[in-house]
């Protein structure tokens with residue numbers, strides 16, 4: 001079971017994307033075991049491979065000087081060491097590679113090698129491994145959805161780069177022998193539906209598929225279930241855009257679309273920011289706050305996100321949005337045994353058992369936050385799920 005989330009229609013994103021592409025400094029997180037590929041005071045080129053973080057290759061989003069390290073916060077609330085690069089605003093590349101005309105002519109091995117070289121991941125999954133696993137399958141499913149209310153970074157990215165995404169999809173289908181492609185869009189995303197219809201006609205193997213705006217349909221297992229598909233390779237449209245940059249332009253992604261929204265601000269919007277920028281600076285420069293003293297900040301969405309201190313928060317590839325919300329005093333009461341948490345849970349976990357100190361298997365929990373959100377007694381069931389996971 002998934003469910004549709006009531007939205008506050010006063011919170012409306014402006015249709016234009018704002019840029020935040022000239023931060024004074026960018027912060028690139030790394031873990032303690034990492035071997036840096038650069039030294040203090042080195043000149044750093046934009047797109048230079050500067051370190052490996054959790055097996056991923058990390059590239060610089062600006063050119064400038066490596067001026068030291070600083071502890072900053074990432075989207076899940078962890079404080080990590082970050083390499084600090086002082087931007088010289090020259091966007092200087094080590095080498096210019098031009099634009100590859102015919103990406104359809106690449107072999108499977110070459111595409112996998114390029115994807116690996118550019119460190120393209122979806123969450124913790126290496127995209128070259130995902131493609132290798134699904135080669136020759138019937139369907140490639142492209143997900144443009146974020147089902148969290150008020151977050152629309154994926155949708156705006158798809159709209160901004162629709163042609164580049166479709167062109168790359170066409171090549172991937174041919175190279176990896178997928179028979180058809182489902183391009184998934186929410187049925188209320190009118191602007192992008194119209195735009196996709198305009199372009200998609202040129203790509204006969206790519207079909208537009210509209211789905212309901214229910215939560216958490218962006219989860220791949222839930223999405224496949226909804227589409228009644230047992231098999232199929234699912235990738236985000238933003239991943240396809242990263243593959244486009246790597247295959248066609250020999251570049252890594254240096255920018256990230258972030259939605260900044262919520263009832264605590266006057267101008268909800270999507271911002272195209274340099275990866276590694278300070279969120280505090282973005283908010284100071286671009287966002288009109290309603291009441292500074294009375295706000296909470298939630299990274300990556302109301303239902304599944306974490307309340308976070310934005311003072312040292314940075315833009316990472318895994319940060320999709322910040323909800324800035326008026327603080328509310330909501331008191332929880334006793335469980336009224338309504339069963340809504342169990343009924344609405346997409347993987348049929350019963351969190352009430354945890355409330356009553358009973359054990360239940362939560363290994364399939366998606367951490368979607370729906371049970372807490374739906375609970376009429378305002379019980380923070382997430383807290384019980386986290387506690388049980390730690391035990």
Ligand code: SF4
Nearest residue numbers: 345365366368369371
């Ligand atoms: S138990 Fe887990 S999967 Fe089920 S609604 Fe709660 S957070 Fe989501």
Ligand code: SF4
Nearest residue numbers: 335336338339341375
């Ligand atoms: S939704 Fe809340 S009140 Fe209802 S059964 Fe679950 S925990 Fe109890």
